[in-house]
Each structure stands twice: as C-alpha cells, then as structure tokens.
Amino acid sequence: MPLLTLNAVAVSIHDTAILKNLNTTLDAGQVMGVIGESGSGKSMMALAIMGLLPQGSALTGQILFDDVALNELTEKARCQICGDDIGMVFQEPMTALNPVHTIGQQVIECIRLHQPISRAAATALASETLSRCGLPSDQFPLSRYPHELSGGQRQRVVIAMAVALKPKLLIADEPTTALDVTTQAEILDLLCSLQQEDDMALMLISHDLAVVASMADTVVVMKEGVIVEQGDIEPVFTQLEHPYTRALFKASDHTPPRTAPNHRALVNHSAQSESPLLEVKDLVVAYRVPGRGWFSRANTFRAVDQMSFSVNAGESVGLVGESGCGKSTLTRAVLGLMPVASGRILINGTHIDEGRHVLKQVQVVFQDPYGSFNPRHKVARLIAEPLNVLETQPTRRERDRQVVSILEDVGLLSSDADKYIHEFSGGQRQRIAIARALITRPALIVLDEAVSALDVSVRATVLDLLASLATAYGLAYLFISHDLSVVRNVTDRVLVMQSGQLVEQGDTQSVLDHPTHDYTQRLVASVPRLPEYAHAAIDTL
Amino acid sequence: MAATTKSRFRNLVPGAVLVCIFFGAAVLSFFYTPFDVEKFNIAQRMLRPDAVHWLGTDHFGRDILSMLMVGARTSLAVAFVAVSIGIVVGVPLGLMAASYRGRWLDELIMRGNDLVFAFPALVIAIMITAVFGPSAVNAIIAIGIFNIPVFARLTRGAALGIWNREFILAARVAGKNSVRISVEHILPNILNLLIVQGTIQFSLGILAEAGLSYVGLGAQPPTPSWGRMLADSQTLTNLAPHLALFPGMVIVLSVLGLNLLGDGLRDWLDPRLRRE
DSSP, rough: OOSSSEEEEEEEEEEEEEEEEEEEEEOTTTTEEEETTTTTTHHHHHHHHTTTTTEEEEEEEEETTEEGGGGGSSSHHHHBTTTTEEEEESTTTSSSTTTTHHHHHHHHHHHHSOOOOHHHHHHHHHHHHHHTTOOTTTTTTTOGGEEEEEEHHHHHHHHHHHHHTOSEEEEEEEETTTSSSHHHHHHHHHHHHHHHHTTOOOEEEESSSHHHHOOOOEEEEEETEEEEEEEEEEHHHHHOOOOHHHHHHHHHHOOOOOOOHHHHHHHHHHTTSSOSSSSEEEEEEEEEEEOSSSOOOOOOEEEEEEEEEEEOOTTTTEEETTSSHHHHHHHHHHHTTTTTSEEEEEEEEEEEEGOHHHTTTTTESSSSSSSSSTTTBBBBHHGGGGGGSSSSOOEEEEEHHHHHHHHHHOOGGGGGGGGGGSSEEEEEEHHHHHHHTTEEEESSEEEETTTTTTTHHHHHHHHHHHHHHHHHHOOEEEEEEEEEHHHHHHHHHEEEEEEEEEEEEEHHHHHHHHHOOHHHHHHHHHSSSOOOHHHHHHHHO | OHHHHHHHTTHHHHHHHHHHHHHHHHHHHOOOOOOOOOOOOOOGTTTOOOOSSTTTBBBOOBBHHHHHHHHHHHHHHHHHHHHHHHHHHHHHHHHHHHHHHHTHHHHHHHHHHHHHHHHHHHHHHHHHHHEEOOOEHHHHHHHHHHHHHHHHHHHHHHHHHHHSSHHOOOOOOTTOOHHHHIIIIIIIHHHHOOOOOOOOHHHHHHHHHHHHHHTTOOSOOSSHHHHHHHHHHOOEEEEEETHHHHHHHHHHHHHHHHHHHHHHHHHHHHHHTOOO
C-alpha cells in the first residue's frame, strides 16, 4: 500500500499543458529522487502535491496520500494534511524564512498551526527539533533571527519547520542547490538521518544525478512534463535505457575536447613580454566594516589576504572555494573594480592601474544569465559595450561587423543582434555574455560561475564552446566555480581558496586526486559522487 | 492573448481619452471659446445649462464651458511646468545620490530632501506669495519645489536596486564611469517608474494649483482657473449648484484620467510585458 500515488495527474496553466499523465507511487519510508532539467516539471509536481499550484492552473487525475485524494479535498482539509503529514523544503534558504521573525517563532508557528498544544509545549518541541536538525539551543537560541545565520544554518531551520510534526512525507525541492559543496554534504546527511530516524518518505528533487544517486531508493526521470523513466535507482542508473537518461549522464560528466591553443593567437600575447599573462602578487583587498556601536571605530575586513598566483597565456586555471571565501572580491580586483589595499596585479607585466588599454586584456562572464544584461538594450549594443575601453572607438559599421562575426563565433545568428535579451534562453544568454567578453579580443576571460546556473546538457555545449574559443582566440581562462567536477574537466591548474587565502595550488588532476591541505581534502570529500555501478554504465556510453 | 491585450489597455485607453479631452480643450481655447470669458453679462447670470450655454453661466453671466476651457490652460500649464521642475532637478539629484551611495554627497542630497519634505507645501506657497505676490508663476515655483524631493527620493531608491545588478558590473568592466552608467543603464531601467510618478505628480499638481487658486494664491482674476471657480461658487451653492459641480467634476476627471494614464503607460512601456 503506497503512501503517495499519482494517478494520471495532469496540470495545465492557462491551457498550456505543464504536466502530462504522471503515474508514480512512493512507499512509506522510501526515498524517491526526481531528476530532470529546468522546465521539466519537477517543481510543478511538488507544488501539485502540496496544492500550491499558481493561479489559473487546472489539475486532472488523482493525488492519493494515505488513501485520501488530496486534490478533491477542501482547502481547509488539505491545509490540515499539508504541513502536518507532508512537509516541504524549498531551494532558497535566503528567502524561505521571514526576516522579521525569530527562528523559534517560525518553527513554533508551524507546530501550533497544526496541533492544539500549549505555547510552552510547542516551544519545547521547536527547540528539540532545531537541535535534531543540528542547531542546538545553547549555541542557536530560539531568539536568533534568520540574518544571523548562514545559508546552511537557515536551510536547517527550514528543514526543522518541515519535520517538526514528524510528517510521513517530506518533499525537498533542490534543497542544496544554493549551498556550497561542504554545506551540501552536511544538509544531505541531515536529511538522510532524519529520514531514517522518523522512517519518513522523502521526495528529493534535484538536477544533480550524484546527489540523487547517493540518497534515493527509486528514481523518476522527467522531461517536458512527462515521466520518461522510473524505477529502482540501480537498474535505472546502470541500464540507462531511455535516451534522455543516457543524455543526462553523458552531459553531467562532459569533458570538452581540448586542443593546444592556436600558436599564432598565442604569439600576440606572449611575444610582448616574458612575464605571465596575469600576475597577482601579495594582493590584499579590504572592506571597511562599520563598528557595532554608533561611535566605535570601523574595522577592516581582509576579503583577500596576501594572495599570489599567476595565469599564463592560453592556460585554464580553476579557482575553487566556498561562498564568502573572497572569490568574488578577488575577481573584482582583477577586473579593476575594487581598490587594492596592497600588493600588485600585473597584466603582461603592466600594472592594471596604468590605464584602460591594460584592462581590455581582461573580460568577464558572470553567473546569472538573467541579471547580467540591461533588459532595455538590444543585443548588438550589449555586446559592443566593452569596446568602450578601446582608445579609438570603431566606426559604427566596423562595430556592427565585429558584433555579427562574434555572434557567429559563439554559435548564434547575425539576426540576433536586433533582439532584446528576454527573447533568449539561459544558455543563449551565456553565449551572448561570452560574445560580450570576446569583443575586445582579450587574452584572459574570468568565468565567474559562468556555467553554474545552466542545465547539464546546456552546460556541456557552453563548455565545448569555451574550449573551442580558447583554441581559436588563444584565450586563458580563470574559471571560478564551486563545482569541482566541472573544474576537473576543463582546467589545467587549480587554486584553492579559504577565507581570503590561497591554501593550495597545482596541477588540477593531482590537487583533486591527492589533496594535501585539509581544507581541500574536506572539499573533495564533500563532492557527491555517482556510485560505482553508474560509473561503469557511463564508461560504456 | 486577446484577454490579456484587453486588460493591458484597460487603464491606458480611458486615461488617454480623458487626458486628450482636457489637453484638446486647453489648446482649442487659444483659438476658440463659445463665449468671451472676460466679458460680463449680468442679464444672463446664473443660467442653468441650456442649448446656448451648455454648462450654464456664472454670477457675472460668463459662460462656464468657456471658463473651464481657459481654466484647463492654467491648470495644465502650472502642473506641467511644476512636474518638469521636479524631474529636471530631482532625477539628476537622485541619480547622483545613488552613484555616491553611502558617501557624504548622498547624505547631503537626501538630508536636503528631508528638509524640503519637512515644510508643508501650502505654508511655503503662502510664504512665496507673501514675498513675491500671488500669481500663476509663483504657484508653479511653489509646487515645483515640492516635486523635487519626490523625484529625487524615488530615483535614488530605484537606482540603488539597479546598481546592484550584474549588468552594471559588466558596464564598469567596460570602463564606463558613473555618469555614463547612470544615463545609459540606470535611467532607462527606472523610466517607467518615473513616468508613473510623473503622471501622479501631474495630477497632484492640478489639485495643488486648484487649492492655491481656491485660497487666492494662484492665478489672479480675470484669468479663469478651476480652483477660483470653485471658490467663487461657494456662497451660491444653494442657488446655483452647477457653478460648483462642473469645475469640481473637471478636477476629479482630469486627476482620474492622469492616474489611469500613468498605470496604463507603465504596463505598456515595459518590454518584459511586451513579448508576444
């Protein structure tokens, strides 16, 4: 007798079909992984179960939970079940909590909405649940506010809210996507132990095959609102019967073919000087942090502390570290956007302060394919913007010609120049971002989590594009990422950063296979891995 | 799609129609009014609306329709110039404050704003007219001054949000200074807010002008103005309610029209809502 049964569930929003004929079951105490790319309907399925579908949507079929058809209940009866017997954890811990209520209040509210117990009893239960979730009340009293907690700690609060009433089913929608790898490992461990302690069923939605593989008993693969494959995880992940499952596996372990950079392209840069393309020496970047009292003196916080490294022409260097370790600050300093407290940043032996002609050698691609373009400019203008750093501005015709040729180089059409950015998908936008970085013919492109927001299959094509551009344009990359598997596949050397300092650097393969610093070891150990059986399957692809 | 198109123009069309009627009447009044608004005709005073005088006549026998048309000129001109003063001075101040956020210039601009906000508009208007004498120009200046902090504060708040976006970082990588970024990137992205606020301030300007004229601090007789017409009709409300009714309705409808237009323009101007 399954706990949850979806019976021919279909959802449409304003007459557009979003989910089609979903049939699946989840037994009590089992973990079901749901994988698929963005837009596949994973989250919509969770929302349908919770009864949180957006306005204007229509649901047909049956969602049976404990023999009760959830979708036929009244709003009130349904609310009694959702939150009590079904808990949910969302992706974004930063916005899932109300910033003006303490964590205690939020957990207590959750409990008292569903159970008629006294405030004192609810407080005791909240405190117990929070410590079960790794927030013991001696260190994290109930009176803490969300802004006093880190992302991982907030996610623990969200989980505590979901599990406080010991639900029979917990739905976790990308619970670790917004977190660092080390935090991700801790949160997954927590979910795993809670699931076993309470013998609750867990529906784990993720785009990360390794995360699902390490947690789930059964798996559901979704594509465009349809379940294309489901079953026990081991047979599904070893046989890889459905072509889509196979494609997902292939893309997730994608290694772009890399060839040595075009010699002629490289000559341009290295002929000028013997020094490395980018040289960072004893760099310190500091922020001023206001003191706590009104009259206390401001403190300085060293976001980057005595870092030295170099990037050679045509080389691909990875930079890994947790959020808050100073990666972004370092990037901004290298791009000339942050004042440097001490130390030097040299490009081809010239200090970056010496003028715009130095800065044109370095361009950047940002993480967010949606936020990094002015929505009110056309693509041609967006791509041509960095030309501003050149001393002599090209003529309009020359500029248009360059835009068109670069658009074609990144695999878009010349007619795309006349469109607005909202007409493009995430992957296309990242191509446009790359085009924007290429237009000044830089020697180094900083890729600031440039592929992190993309689906695996799109990510694979963008990585291929970057590899081929590196050859054609003689580019060096500074590849900043939290995703060690991507770093492993695309970089020659890797730098490991922890709280503003460089703790380890060296050849990518050897650093990631035999880390020496204990932080690197922790980082490498936290990366979710596909089980052996799946590796064997990939090798046969 | 048909349904959404219809709802998108739900505000825009009636708003634009109302505003066009008032602008049209104001422009027309330069060339033609049914009667001369400066000529008294005591024999014809306080007539009810009829076929000759569509909206009746006032206590001096002047045609109310003609007076409303000429009054529209005053109201719209005062409000327009006052809003323009607010935008021309306030928006650059707000952009400047946003690009120097957290530094002394930002503080200076915003505390200056607070200072202006601290005075009731009517008190300042009375002060200005006490010093320079009552006139439409002084009403414009008084209302205009109070539009400056409104736009400066709105601009700063909206611009701060845009400054945190990644495309601003991209523009800085392209070596653009804060003035160019403000003009090329910030301004276009907050324009819809400014337009909406502009139309709302426009309608508030009409109300303020009517208020100032009502207490005798706006346009001086014999120039007709909506506020004065209300004030003059006050003692005659029992005898001839239409004297108050028509100017009042005109003020309400023009304010309503501008607010509808503002909402409609906001929906229409946003390219993110314009996708097919």
